[in-house]
Amino acid sequence: MKELLELYNTMGISSGVYAYGEKTLESLKERFAEIDKIAEHNQAKVIAAMQKNRVSAACFAATTGYGYDDVGRDNLEKVYADVFHTEAALVRPQITCGTHALTVALSANLLPGDELLSPVGLPYDTLQEVIGIRESPCSLKEYGVSYRQVDLLEDGTFDYDNIKKAINDKTKLVTIQRSKGYATRPSFSVKQIGELIAFVKAIKPDIICMVDNCYGEFVETIEPSDVGADMVVGSLIKNPGGGLAPIGGYICGTDTCVQRCAYRLSAPGLGQEVGANLGLMPALYQGFFMAPTVVAGAEKGAIFAANLYEPLGFKCVPNATESRHDIIQAVELGSEEGMIAFCKGIQAAAPVDSFATPLPWDMPGYNDKVIMAAGAFVQGSSIELSADGPIRPPYAVYFQGGLTWCHAKLGILMSLQKMVDAGLVTL
Numbered sequence: 001m002k003e004l005l006e007l008y009n010t011m012g013i014s015s016g017v018y019a020y021g022e023k024t025l026e027s028l029k030e031r032f033a034e035i036d037k038i039a040e041h042n043q044a045k046v047i048a049a050m051q052k053n054r055v056s057a058a059c060f061a062a063t064t065g066y067g068y069d070d071v072g073r074d075n076l077e078k079v080y081a082d083v084f085h086t087e088a089a090l091v092r093p094q095i096t097c098g099t100h101a102l103t104v105a106l107s108a109n110l111l112p113g114d115e116l117l118s119p120v121g122l123p124y125d126t127l128q129e130v131i132g133i134r135e136s137p138c139s140l141k142e143y144g145v146s147y148r149q150v151d152l153l154e155d156g157t158f159d160y161d162n163i164k165k166a167i168n169d170k171t172k173l174v175t176i177q178r179s180k181g182y183a184t185r186p187s188f189s190v191k192q193i194g195e196l197i198a199f200v201k202a203i204k205p206d207i208i209c210m211v212d213n214c215y216g217e218f219v220e221t222i223e224p225s226d227v228g229a230d231m232v233v234g235s236l237i238k239n240p241g242g243g244l245a246p247i248g249g250y251i252c253g254t255d256t257c258v259q260r261c262a263y264r265l266s267a268p269g270l271g272q273e274v275g276a277n278l279g280l281m282p283a284l285y286q287g288f289f290m291a292p293t294v295v296a297g298a299e300k301g302a303i304f305a306a307n308l309y310e311p312l313g314f315k316c317v318p319n320a321t322e323s324r325h326d327i328i329q330a331v332e333l334g335s336e337e338g339m340i341a342f343c344k345g346i347q348a349a350a351p352v353d354s355f356a357t358p359l360p361w362d363m364p365g366y367n368d369k370v371i372m373a374a375g376a377f378v379q380g381s382s383i384e385l386s387a388d389g390p391i392r393p394p395y396a397v398y399f400q401g402g403l404t405w406c407h408a409k410l411g412i413l414m415s416l417q418k419m420v421d422a423g424l425v426t427l
């Protein structure tokens with residue numbers, strides 16, 4: 001222990017910050033054990049799916065060109081479909097990010113004259129231009145898809161009365177964002193999402209329910225597709241890529257929905273038949289295999305952060321004790337200086353680019369200036385330890401990831417150290 005503290009000291013962490021961290025950890029043993037149980041369950045689920053689909057070295061071969069008869073790619077999609085308990089899956093490096101996956105899912109399943117409903121308030125920043133809430137060329141709005149939104153109630157629960165009123169003849173697809181994104185609302189449990197889906201389908205059974213599953217995968221033992229979602233959508237540089245996938249997105253769901261997504265992504269008539277894997281299969285398979293334990297480490301980091309910062313007077317969402325439904329931890333730092341200091345700490349603890357200083361900048365797709373700290377092996381990967389947030393009240397930093405719990409711990413300790421150094425916190 002003495003050697004470790006000395007090592008941390010040389011990296012810039014004071015004995016006071018370290019001791020405060022250790023004291024905090026004392027109280028978290030039981031919660032960490034629960035997380036390990038969930039990881040064990042999800043690990044078994046992934047291995048069982050890989051065994052059932054007879055994953056072998058042949059699946060790791062690179063393909064180029066059209067990618068016809070790509071065994072590795074087709075089999076990976078079967079593995080995803082089995083883990084998410086869906087009829088079909090589209091898992092592709094040609095899906096460039098989470099926003100792209102969601103755009104494909106929406107634009108493939110909404111036609112001119114249809115209406116999209118978000119019963120969970122304003123969607124994630126980048127989706128606002130996709131939908132046309134903020135004007136953009138090629139938005140769904142431009143293609144004649146209208147949009148309706150029902151905000152959450154004060155207490156963060158669903159406004160069932162107004163959701164019922166908002167559903168009409170045109171309502172074709174309901175989008176449910178599991179994770180809070182850049183908002184300070186709670187993230188939803190899979191059970192809550194299931195209740196919302198059941199409510200919507202009782203009113204209009206043929207509505208397609210899509211869940212933006214970003215940051216939620218493997219946090220619980222069930223996924224939204226286990227409780228009635230027609231499509232679950234996410235990014236491979238978040239949870240399911242396990243930190244190893246260098247790019248990609250997935251859409252798991254019904255045959256009908258996923259086939260339309262494939263037609264939208266490539267071309268009508270071509271669908272899932274084309275799309276070479278470019279040699280990425282080892283990373284996509286191995287990343288999915290690693291994902292349950294990586295997610296567990298990230299979640300421990302999120303819980304550690306909440307338990308470290310909340311007693312110091314910073315509002316944390318989720319708070320120190322409540323249950324978790326994604327890997328994101330919002331810490332309201334109350335000022336731009338606080339956000340900068342926190343992010344500096346995350347950056348300084350990174351294995352890559354630790355010498356860089358994060359600064360607020362105008363990022364495409366976002367309305368306010370955004371600060372981002374990340375020293376990642378995969379650029380922009382937010383399953384790797386990262387912190388970011390838009391520079392706007394309540395000046396919340398959204399902290400997530402950590403490929404290993406030990407790195408998450410170091411990053412959080414370093415963030416606190418920078419807050420202390422900046423005179424924003426006294427221990």
Ligand SMILES: *Cc1c(COP(=O)(O)O)cnc(C)c1O
Binds near residue numbers: 097124179
């Ligand atoms: C990250 C995220 C997205 C968008 O994913 P990108 O890969 O950044 O495009 C969408 N929704 C939520 C809730 C997210 O967290």
